[in-house]
Amino acid sequence: MSAQIIDGKLLSQQLRTEVKERAARLTERGNRPGLCVILVGADPASQVYVRNKVAACEECGFYSVLEKYDADFTQEQLLERIRVRNNDPDIHGILVQLPLPKHINAQAIIGAIAAEKDVDGFHISNAGGLMTGNPLFRPCTPYGVMKMLESINYPIRGANAVVVGASNIVGKPQAMLLLQAGATITICNSKTRDLGSHTRNADILVVATGIRNIVTADMVKPGAVVIDVGMNRDPEGKLCGDVDYSATREVAGYITPVPGGVGPMTITMLLVNTIEAAERVANHAGVVH
Ligand code: NAP
Numbered sequence: 001m002s003a004q005i006i007d008g009k010l011l012s013q014q015l016r017t018e019v020k021e022r023a024a025r026l027t028e029r030g031n032r033p034g035l036c037v038i039l040v041g042a043d044p045a046s047q048v049y050v051r052n053k054v055a056a057c058e059e060c061g062f063y064s065v066l067e068k069y070d071a072d073f074t075q076e077q078l079l080e081r082i083r084v085r086n087n088d089p090d091i092h093g094i095l096v097q098l099p100l101p102k103h104i105n106a107q108a109i110i111g112a113i114a115a116e117k118d119v120d121g122f123h124i125s126n127a128g129g130l131m132t133g134n135p136l137f138r139p140c141t142p143y144g145v146m147k148m149l150e151s152i153n154y155p156i157r158g159a160n161a162v163v164v165g166a167s168n169i170v171g172k173p174q175a176m177l178l179l180q181a182g183a184t185i186t187i188c189n190s191k192t193r194d195l196g197s198h199t200r201n202a203d204i205l206v207v208a209t210g211i212r213n214i215v216t217a218d219m220v221k222p223g224a225v226v227i228d229v230g231m232n233r234d235p236e237g238k239l240c241g242d243v244d245y246s247a248t249r250e251v252a253g254y255i256t257p258v259p260g261g262v263g264p265m266t267i268t269m270l271l272v273n274t275i276e277a278a279e280r281v282a283n284h285a286g287v288v289h
Contacts, residue, residue: 003253006227008144008260008262008263008264015147016059020061023060026279033063033092033093034062034091034093035054038082040104049097062271074103075103094113094118117277120273121136130173130176131176137273140269141265141269142170143273148256148261156178157183158183160202161178161183161186161205162204163175163186164188165189171208178206190209207228207241209230210232212232213244214230215228224251224253226255226256227256229242245257
């Protein structure tokens with residue numbers, strides 16, 4: 001039997017409707033949520049991402065600012081822009097689009113963002129908060145994956161979860177979120193021997209490597225939930241994930257498509273993080289949302 005599709009587009013729309021309502025309530029009380037997106041350089045994919053992020057903010061009634069700088073913008077100039085936005089009361093979230101040009105130290109930049117405005121959840125204090133179970137923000141992509149599992153009421157507690165990929169922005173935080181939800185986790189990386197021996201144990205399999213077809217149907221336990229975070233191009237130039245989708249959907253219980261799966265959830269969770277940041281500020285100022 002074919003797997004049930006977890007439709008990230010549909011779930012995103014539902015979540016964005018809620019975000020829009022929360023934004024309207026905050027705006028009525030003079031606390032319109034605000035996001036500042038900073039892009040350095042002209043990487044074509046980054047330009048598309050930031051455009052989509054700003055458009056999503058506008059759709060939800062947020063105040064949004066896009067700061068664009070040439071590739072030769074210096075680290076010191078960028079740090080200064082972050083200082084300005086850290087102190088800007090109209091801005092609740094700051095996102096610096098990655099990757100940054102090579103002459104800029106991304107960790108130094110992320111570390112300069114005020115932790116309470118770090119809506120990407122990449123600041124070391126949010127990463128540490130995630131590790132100890134109480135982050136201000138969860139990184140958007142893994143947070144979106146958790147929402148997808150919640151949408152199918154998947155019993156995560158006690159499940160075997162395997163995360164293929166161990167990056168700071170997807171794999172590691174994903175594993176932490178699954179662990180906190182009660183799963184037994186395995187994290188695989190490029191040195192993992194016999195990947196299939198791990199993935200075949202997974203009740204929940206999250207794949208985030210950027211390698212097309214790294215997971216094939218024979219590597220999936222029948223009935224498993226397969227979440228494909230990867231974004232690649234096939235030989236015809238069509239967007240595809242890391243999982244051999246057509247064969248794997250005949251084995252899995254649930255599967256996410258690419259496109260239309262995790263991708264739309266990532267931007268949605270950025271909106272959720274920004275609204276949470278704005279609500280925190282509003283509540284702190286004695287405004288009840
Ligand atoms: P990344 O920083 O390049 O990390 C890739 C990870 O995969 C690394 O941990 C690497 O291991 C691991 N890996 C490589 N080969 C492997 C193998 N043969 N077996 C097991 N693990 C292997 O990538 P990322 O930023 O996490 O992104 C991963 C993918 O997700 C990309 O396609 C990216 O475009 C996509 N993505 C999608 C969204 C979305 O919204 N849908 C968001 C973010 C990322 P090592 O640690 O050993 O190098």
